[in-house]
Amino acid sequence: MLRIAVQSKGRLYEDTMALLQEAGIKINSSKRTLLAEARNFPLEVLFLRDDDIPQTVASGVADIGVVGENEFVERNEQADIVRRLGFSKCRLSLAIPKSIEYPGVSWFDGKTIATSYPGILTRFMNEQGVRMNIHVIQGSVEIAPGIGLSDGIFDIVSSGATLISNNLREVEVVMQSEALLIGNKQLDADKQAILDQLLFRIQAVQTAEDKKYVLMNAPTERVKDIIDVLPGIKSPTVMPLATEGWSSIHTVLDEKRFWEIIGQLKALGAEGILVLPIEKMIL
């Protein structure tokens, strides 16, 4: 049995549970308890506050966990990054009142900065050779300058809307963050084998993301030209249609690439183009 620590509620919860579900793991989360066991995979889920996840994994109370990179780096616990998960993307930035002119990071010399991330901020300012004071607060960091608690803030930014509504301006991006799957450094062979199975499934889900299964019909004489513009992962499948002189072409494409080449495909005579989602993909 492998134990995974997952945020009990908050920004990481839904994407983490969705990832497990897409990996085919069914968890009885109807009545959410502290510990829930999967019905069809040797995994149990321990629901925690995200702040506690790095330490829980480092100590071995949980074997693996999903946590924001910002939280993992700040806590500085001994655990491995097993996989970058690509969701809950955000950045940790310095921001100051928007009316103030900003000449560069030396502006912060002697200033007070409000943050929930004193460790990351201290390391950054030491590297920059800037001496400042830190005012640690948990939550609502963005109101600190407005009420005279600090000169600037160091906080998570996603869309930037929170900064704007508090008359703040982002002046330095210190780190990028995304959800990480972290793991205990001393997993025994049984647990490692379960983790490997889980990673295999996660890989299949991640590979399928942004990929589309594309089908189209085209005059057989144009098939070669069409294949030349298709950047599929493997050679496409070509099948004759019942109508003489026409073929059906099937391939897998990055959605981004699809929009780039759709015009070319139509110009080459492709029609009846169907684009279908792919749930899982094993290369």
Ligand code: PRT
């Ligand atoms: O209760 P618990 O301690 O478990 O949760 P929490 O409140 O500490 O964390 P939570 O659920 O808010 O966030 C969990 C993780 O999501 C964070 O550690 C980040 O890794 C990631 N994440 C991604 C974010 C955001 N985007 C985000 N926008 N975490 C917080 N925010 C906040 C930010 O603090 C600011 O107040 O949203 C506001 C900024 O958003 P924008 O879009 O206005 O810029």
Ligand code: ZN
């Ligand atoms: Zn938290």
